[in-house]
Amino acid sequence: MDTVVTVAQIALGLSALLAIARAIRGPEIVDRIVAVDLVLLLLAAGVGSEAAISGSELYSAIAIVVALIAFVGTVLVARFVEWRDVP
Amino acid sequence: MMVIGSIVLLMGVALSALSAFGVWRFPTAIARMHAATKSASLGLALVVLGSGLAASSPGIIGIAALTTALLFLTAPISGHLLGRAAYLTGSTDYRFDALAGSQPIALRLESPSRADFSLLRWTGLIAIWVLLWRDFSVGSILGGAAVGFIIELSRRSTANPVPVNIPALARFSLFYLVALVRSNARVAWEVATPFQDDIDEAIVAIPLSVASPQAALLVANAVTFTPGTLAIELAGDPLTLYAHVLHFEGEAELRSEISRLEKLADAVFTRS
Incomplete structure (x- = not known):
């Protein structure tokens, strides 16, 4: 089980690097929001996978909270992007 | 249990990695959202579920169910808002754009009744x-x-309350689940094959003929999770659904698929 989780977390980390690369390259702000949202979801998956070893519900709960923060952040910034040019 | 859990967990990780590849590879913001909204949500749900199965913990499996429900409520919302922002601020040239020439989409917050x-x-x-x-x-x-x-x-x-038909809801959920698996397979295919060459993004308009706003909401949510489409806006009278499609093959095919969704969604909100 430890090996599986280690492999999973390395894969998630590499994916997050890819998403961060997209966040840096953009080119538009919406691309960056999509990428950062994805980074948070990958982070949630990484934390959640820890529960497979420890069996503790705390990790899954943290995963939910991170995913919800990602959602709220995305919605906020999307609204901001849409309305920042409106006088 | 451990083996099944590991397999589910790794499937979730594979989906998450896939969506990261999609976000890296796809050429435009809305195309990237196709990868991010469809695969990453299911990926996270599978990772939490797999961990629960591997640890044989009913508590974690319960949390996994909660995660799934929350993600499937939130992903279409953020997809819709981001899609709108991307459409309004972006400069993509669509071969076919049903929203072109219409008034800029305005925020329509109906006053709470x-x-x-x-x-x-x-x-x-x-x-x-x-x-x-x-x-x-x-x-x-x-x-x-x-x-x-x-x-x-x-x-x-703001909407009139409607009865919920449980068997119809179950049928709708089943359809939704199949569509979800198909759309993830589709995203996987798009990520794995050369994509840049045959990209043909379009915004299509589909007039809805559902009986209640609740059913329209269900249809819009489901469209975000069906293969190759992402709901961008739901507006107008009669209600019209504007969706972004990855590969434009004409509106007719999409219409028939959505009229099926409409029937299923309408059945959910009719008394049996």
Whole structure:
């Protein structure tokens, strides 16, 4: 089980690097929001996978909270992007 | 149990990695959202579920169910808002664009019509609270009652209440699940094959003929999770659904698929 989780977390980390690369390259702000949202979801998956070893519900709960923060952040910034040019 | 859990967990990781590749590879913001909204949500749900199965913990499996429900409520919302922002600020040239020339999409917050307090829903909220805390003391129930009361008081409804048909809801969910698996397979295919060459993004308009706004909402949510489409806007009278498609093959095919969705969604909100 430890090996599986280690492999999973390395894969998630590499994916997050890819998403961060997209966040840096953009080119538009919406691309960056999509990428950062994805980074948070990958982070949630990484934390959640820890529960497979420890069996503790705390990790899954943290995963939910991170995913919800990602959602709220995305919605906020999307609204901001849409309305920042409106006088 | 351990083996099944590991397999589910690794499937979730594969989907998550896939969506990261998609976000890296796809050429435009909305195309990237196709990868991010469809695969990453299912990926996270599978990772939490796999961990619960591997640890044989009913608690974690319960949290996995909650995660799945939350993600499937939130992903279409953020997809819709981001899609709108991307459309309004982006500079993509669509070969076919049903929204072109229309007024800039305006924020239409309908004024809340009336408070909508339901004793049944309040009791349900208290039950969820107590189950989440797994603490059946009087204090926990009172806490749940206080929070539930505030939620119910602040709730405003603009749509008329409609009955929910449970068997029809189950049928709809099954259809939704199949569409979800198909759309993830589709995203996987798009990520794995050369994509840049045959990209043909378009915004299509599909007039909806559903009986209630609730059914329209279900259809819009489901469209975000069906292969190759992402709901961008739901507006107008009659209600028209504007969706972004990855590969434009004409509106007719999409219409027939959505009319099937409409029938399923309408059945959910009719008394049996």
